[in-house]
């Protein structure tokens with residue numbers, strides 16, 4: 001099958017590998033020259049991923065049958081609506097269905113209306129003074145979020161990034177003044193627990209789960225620093241996580257099913273991968289956000305171990321014919337991103353990065369190229385995450401060691417990595433944290 005892929009990051013590279021493995025002919029559009037995607041593509045174009053007309057033109061000329069959309073911004077722009085209009089099946093939601101991610105206010109209003117489990121206290125505002133007045137009255141710490149998209153970097157948490165009520169007010173002012181995210185602010189109750197990602201394939205009605213993953217949003221080791229798109233992630237061989245029970249996972253899955261049902265009732269039938277981000281609290285999983293796509297880096301943990309034909313899964317999501325017959329192998333994975341100096345604050349792009357792919361493979365790991373550019377023989381960093389290394393083995397511990405061995409085969413002076421991801425020490429901290437919360 002001829003498949004169009006949109007996006008040039010690590011998530012799209014692993015998706016391209018999964019399409020390639022299942023015999024698809026790949027036609028790729030992306031904003032950067034990703035060498036991993038280029039080598040698997042029959043044809044590719046480096047384009048603005050928001051240029052719907054150009055992408056539709058490329059799709060028509062190449063005769064693709066189906067499209068896979070990696071990032072959220074083209075979904076918000078209506079790429080699926082446009083591609084469907086010219087007869088291309090899409091494993092991704094329409095502009096309206098993508099609102100589950102592109103408007104945090106829409107998401108909270110939906111789960112409130114349908115009384116879906118896992119909601120938290122929130123209030124959304126499109127007026128700066130009302131938002132500031134609300135902060136004065138609340139009796140709990142808040143999390144300040146621009147309502148619209150910010151590439152995972154707009155959320156600030158009181159007590160972590162905002163150290164006083166004045167800081168909260170100042171950030172609200174900044175969001176409105178600079179129009180961050182475009183559509184106002186949402187103030188949420190700050191909740192405490194351990195975060196996890198439950199992704200699922202969805203065909204409008206049916207929801208089929210992927211293994212659980214834990215991402216690491218903070219830029220620096222020890223979960224410090226600004227929020228990022230995600231510095232790395234791990235998954236366990238039993239498809240749960242070391243701090244969560246099967247029953248808690250089922251609660252999260254039921255929440256996703258309820259959201260998909262609610263979307264259908266609202267007339268926004270949801271086709272494509274859906275991403276639920278939850279905080280496991282002492283009262284069970286609470287909803288942090290939904291994304292209308294696969295997670296990045298989480299896609300690399302799950303697609304690396306997918307056994308079922310990915311092209312077939314995507315076609316079934318697009319056409320409403322998903323079945324439960326989707327299998328992942330029982331291996332643990334640890335993914336660490338190599339990111340440019342300054343990532344999360346002020347990234348420094350354009351530095352050469354040297355990769356020894358054989359060394360990485362011999363270490364029991366896989367490389368996925370992300371926001372890098374192949375320029376002749378040179379590979380150059382850009383402003384976002386550069387390269388992901390995924391260690392795979394029977395246990396998280398060995399997968400982590402494989403990942404670290406492989407990282408030695410990526411050479412660049414102007415990058416950093418969160419080496420603590422997937423280590424025994426950090427995982428034990430997560431387990432102990434959850435035990436403490438459960439015993440209160």
Ligand code: AMP
Pocket residue numbers: 120143145152153155157188189190191192195217227277288289
């Ligand atoms: P988001 O972009 O919504 O995923 O938020 C980024 C990060 O902020 C999350 O991964 C959490 O660590 C934190 N966060 C978001 N919402 C909340 C909340 N209501 N309570 C506590 N932490 C939160």
Ligand code: GLY
Pocket residue numbers: 152215229230291294295296297298
């Ligand atoms: N890993 C978080 C995201 O994909 O938004």
